[in-house]
Amino acid sequence: MPSSVYLQSSDYAAFGVPTATADQVAAASTLIDAYLCRPEGLIWAPDANGLPAYMKGLDPTFSFQLPAAIAPGLNVPVNAGPLAAMLEVGDVVILDRATPAVVEACVIASITGTTVQLQQVLFAHASGATVETDMVIKEQRRIPDGRPLTSTSRRPLMRLIAGTGRYGYGRRGDSNRFNLDDFNLIASLQKFGGPPAWELFNVTAAGFDAATGNVWVPAGILLAYYTEVKLRYVAGYQYANLPAQIKGACATLIQAIQASPEMGDMKKYRAGDTEIERFSASQLNPDTRRKLDPFRISAFV
Known part of the structure; x- marks a missing residue:
């Protein structure tokens, strides 16, 4: 059973599924995580x-x-x-x-x-x-040219636990604004050979917005902003403040599971020239998807 369970027994009746079983709740919660592209779930x-x-x-x-x-x-x-x-x-x-x-x-x-x-x-x-x-979310992000800002893909961002950064060359489209001379930060680092090293930065000096996931990253040991960073953080909710949309979506999926036992959500079976047709290609109907969409990951940040 997944640890991120989005409906507890005390809420079964309130959300219209008084006869739900633990297995049905687990199946619905797993489907929600898959749709949100958040295998870690929403519960911290x-x-x-x-x-x-x-x-x-x-x-x-x-x-x-x-x-x-x-x-x-x-x-x-x-x-x-x-x-x-x-x-x-x-x-x-x-x-x-x-x-x-x-x-x-x-x-x-x-x-x-x-x-x-x-x-x-x-x-x-x-x-x-x-x-x-590996019990927290870990993401690698590039820092925009001239701005020490990035964003996390999961929200709400509840705690930034650790971060590392490194210096490197910018993207080719930024080459006209990036130092490519023989005497600069990158040249001094390359003298030691190998890829740029990741260094730990002080997360207490960083700032973030929980709702948007925007993170301000402090400058590194060379007093220059990093080219890319790795963030380790926790994002989501505790069950006590889990949004009603998530609980409602879980209840809707449980109802769909209960309505299509054993043989599943099937509309038609035909033995000759075997054919099986379902009522729907997914148990996630449009209304349920609209409830869940605000919690999906933001891949391009």
């Missing part, structure tokens, strides 16, 4: 302080257990073993997700060998505590 979960920490609809890509207990503090080292090679600076890991009293999101500040350094740890975690990766 809080950390021990009540701040948005991770998306409930996501499953961790990797997980490992702490080999030793860690205490609260800054720049806390953790031995991630061979998984350290699959992580990068700026990634967000979730500690102790199964324990609400101490669950938190931590940012990887540096990686040396098999040791990752967590930028800040707020709570004590015992040996064996679970560390999970």
Whole structure:
């Protein structure tokens, strides 16, 4: 069952589906996520302080257990073993997700060998505590020429947890406005070889608008704006403030599922020269789509 469930049993009767089952709600919620192109869902979960920490609809890509207990503090080292090679600076890991009293999101500040350094740890975690990766939304965005602004594709943007940026050449259409001399920021970076490095920037110095997803990115260590950034963030709602349109759309889909059991939403069957015709190509009718459209991702931002 998906973690992002858009109708709880206490609301079944209010939305016209008093006989709904958990499986039907799960199927309807999964269909909503697919239509919205948001596999992480719309529901976020809080950390021990009540701040948005991770998306409930996501499953961790990797997980490992702490080999030793860690205490609260800054720049806390953790031995991630061979998984350290699959992580990068700026990634967000979730500690102790199964324990609400101490669950938190931590940012990887540096990686040396098999040791990752967590930028800040707020709570004590015992040996064996679970560390999970890829539980937040991660997006890579180019920064427009001359403007330190970008936008997230998911909204509302509830918390920007971490961000990294790097310098690089602009798009070819911007070449007449970009420094291509032998002595500039890029030339100094290229001296060290390899692709431009991603550096962690201070998200407390960034600004964002929750409704529009617009993010103002601070300048980097070279006092110049980045060419592109990677943002790690949480976007969506808790069930208590989930918009009624989402709950209503979920209820409509449950009704459609209940109305077309077993053989499905079929209009006609023919055995000779076998033919099967459905009443509709989708269980999402136009009214339901209009309810959901404001929550779809904005791909071109």
